[in-house]
Amino acid sequence: MLSISGLSKRHGSRTVLSDVTFHALPGRVTGFLGPNGAGKSSTLRILLGLDRATAGTALIDGRPYRELPDPLRTVGSMLDGSGAHRSRTARNHLAWVARAGGLPKRRVTEVLDQVGLAGSGRTRVGRFSLGMGQRLGLAAALLGNPAALVLDEPVNGLDPEGIRWIRGLLRAHADAGGTVLLSSHLMSEVAEIADDLVVIAGGRIAAAGPLDQVIAGHATLEEAFFALTADRSEQRC
Amino acid sequence: MLTFPRTLVAELRKTATLPGSLAALAVASVGPLGISLLNSMGVRNALRSGQPDLVAYTSAADAVFSAAPLGTVGAVVLGVIAVSSEYTANTPDAGGGRQITATLTATPSRLAVVAAKATVVALLVLATAAVTIPVCLGAANLVLGGLGTPADVGDTVARGVGAAVYWTLTALMVLAITVLTRNGIGPLIAGIVNSSLVSVSVLLSHVTPLAYYLPDLAGMRLFADDSIATFDGALDPIPGGLVMATWALGLLAISSVVFTRRDA
Numbered sequence: 001m002l003s004i005s006g007l008s009k010r011h012g013s014r015t016v017l018s019d020v021t022f023h024a025l026p027g028r029v030t031g032f033l034g035p036n037g038a039g040k041s042s043t044l045r046i047l048l049g050l051d052r053a054t055a056g057t058a059l060i061d062g063r064p065y066r067e068l069p070d071p072l073r074t075v076g077s078m079l080d081g082s083g084a085h086r087s088r089t090a091r092n093h094l095a096w097v098a099r100a101g102g103l104p105k106r107r108v109t110e111v112l113d114q115v116g117l118a119g120s121g122r123t124r125v126g127r128f129s130l131g132m133g134q135r136l137g138l139a140a141a142l143l144g145n146p147a148a149l150v151l152d153e154p155v156n157g158l159d160p161e162g163i164r165w166i167r168g169l170l171r172a173h174a175d176a177g178g179t180v181l182l183s184s185h186l187m188s189e190v191a192e193i194a195d196d197l198v199v200i201a202g203g204r205i206a207a208a209g210p211l212d213q214v215i216a217g218h219a220t221l222e223e224a225f226f227a228l229t230a231d232r233s234e235q236r237c
Numbered sequence: 238m239l240t241f242p243r244t245l246v247a248e249l250r251k252t253a254t255l256p257g258s259l260a261a262l263a264v265a266s267v268g269p270l271g272i273s274l275l276n277s278m279g280v281r282n283a284l285r286s287g288q289p290d291l292v293a294y295t296s297a298a299d300a301v302f303s304a305a306p307l308g309t310v311g312a313v314v315l316g317v318i319a320v321s322s323e324y325t326a327n328t329p330d331a332g333g334g335r336q337i338t339a340t341l342t343a344t345p346s347r348l349a350v351v352a353a354k355a356t357v358v359a360l361l362v363l364a365t366a367a368v369t370i371p372v373c374l375g376a377a378n379l380v381l382g383g384l385g386t387p388a389d390v391g392d393t394v395a396r397g398v399g400a401a402v403y404w405t406l407t408a409l410m411v412l413a414i415t416v417l418t419r420n421g422i423g424p425l426i427a428g429i430v431n432s433s434l435v436s437v438s439v440l441l442s443h444v445t446p447l448a449y450y451l452p453d454l455a456g457m458r459l460f461a462d463d464s465i466a467t468f469d470g471a472l473d474p475i476p477g478g479l480v481m482a483t484w485a486l487g488l489l490a491i492s493s494v495v496f497t498r499r500d501a
Contacts, residue, residue, distance in 0.1 A: 045500070045501070048342055049341065049342070049345045050338065050341055050342070050500065050501040051500035051501065052498075052500060065342075065345055066345040066346070067345075068345065069240075071342065071343065071345055072342070072343055075342075077342050079334065079338050080327075080332045080333055080334030080335070080338065081327060081331050081332015081333065081334040082327070082331065082332060082334060083334045083335065083336055083338045083339035084327075084334075084336065084339065085255065085322050085325060085336045086325065086327060086328075086331075087255060087256045087257065088254070088255070092254050093339070095250065096247045096248075096250045096251040096254075097247075097339055097343050099243060099246050099247035099250055100243060100244055100247035100248075100340070100343035100344050101243075101343050102240065102243045125327070125331070126327075126328075126331075128331055129330070129331075130330055130331055130332060133327070133331040133332050133334075134332065137332070137334070140339060156332070157332070
């Protein structure tokens with residue numbers, strides 16, 4: 001389980017997150033929805049031990065990321081595309097990640113197959129399209145066969161076939177008992193895939209709960225989203 | 238720290254397979270070899286024509302060690318890109334991500350990452366020096382035939398080790414500085430200009446003898462003797478090397494603390 005509790009983050013005088021609290025549960029796909037700049041990436045970066053919170057905690061099965069003994073086997077993550085250096089090949093990138101995570105080398109070939117990049121393993125990442133970069137990022141996330149997946153805007157740049165594919169992959173992961181937390185600013189995508197929804201706007205949680213509960217009283221997720229985030233936007237202006 | 242060996246192997250693989258690293262090591266090996274050959278040809282021609290006063294030195298060792306700054310340039314490039322490559326952003330078309338995200342999610346211990354990077358850079362520079370310097374000495378001796386002034390073997394070995402140490406410590410210093418700047422351009426330009434064209438420390442040494450304690454000048458006598466550069470107040474090899482090592486360790490300590498506390 002991923003537990004975010006009372007998370008706050010300030011950059012100087014600017015408040016990026018204030019008192020963000022929510023959970024992502026095993027067996028569920030949790031959609032983390034909010035406009036650009038709402039604090040989605042900041043929250044995920046703190047959860048993954050990349051940035052420090054000003055206050056509050058972000059725990060994975062009760063431990064901060066930095067204290068996980070085997071992080072890649074516990075949480076697979078993707079932020080901002082592949083995270084691979086342009087001059088590397090996909091295979092080379094995954095190979096050093098596997099080394100760093102103490103994972104067997106055969107996993108590199110397995111995940112390249114799994115994300116549909118088997119034929120592009122020797123291509124330099126600098127020549128990848130956005131969609132291929134997303135697939136490579138996903139391959140890195142899957143490398144350690146982790147129980148939890150934390151993905152920032154995973155459908156960005158994917159073509160319709162790719163979106164359908166990732167939907168199936170994440171659904172299967174959750175159905176097998178895994179935890180999936182994915183951020184997006186695309187409401188239709190989240191509505192298609194999420195069991196639970198967390199809506200963030202202006203660095204605050206506007207709503208959290210099972211999808212149907214959050215949408216309750218509105219015709220669509222889109223209407224619910226704008227109703228929920230309207231107050232925040234006005235406050236900010 | 239039980240996972241440090243795998244961090245080390247991962248960083249070795251990561252650094253050694255970066256095309257930029259290979260270019261850096263090529264500069265550090267081919268560069269000194271080329272200059273050593275040119276230097277020793279100059280010495281040979283001067284000696285053959287009976288005009289030894291045309292050249293500053295007449296030994297193969299001096300012909301090689303006056304080419305050592307090019308090895309420093311290669312070491313600087315390696316030290317910088319080992320870190321700056323982590324922060325190179327992909328194009329926005331490819332998500333704009335940086336490798337540091339993958340590095341720190343795979344190895345959350347920041348200290349382990351810095352320690353592994355420093356170890357890998359030191360090993361690669363030392364290995365390059367261990368091949369390059371003997372090859373340069375052999376080549377220079379071949380060019381000079383029996384013409385050159387024979388150098389003391391023990392002295393030459395000491396200077397060879399000294400040059401390797403100088404390259405390594407320089408690489409570690411620019412590595413530490415690049416951790417602080419997160420961008421390679423500044424450290425790269427400063428490091429290359431300072432070690433190959435105009436040394437700020439050498440200029441300062443005309444103003445104050447304290448300049449001999451600056452990082453690049455302190456270790457100068459590790460490989461340079463008076464025939465290469467005249468520094469009246471320069472520190473002797475051992476104390477100078479220790480001062481330089483202190484600079485390197487100090488900078489690594491500062492960058493480790495900053496790296497550990499800073500948002501990635």
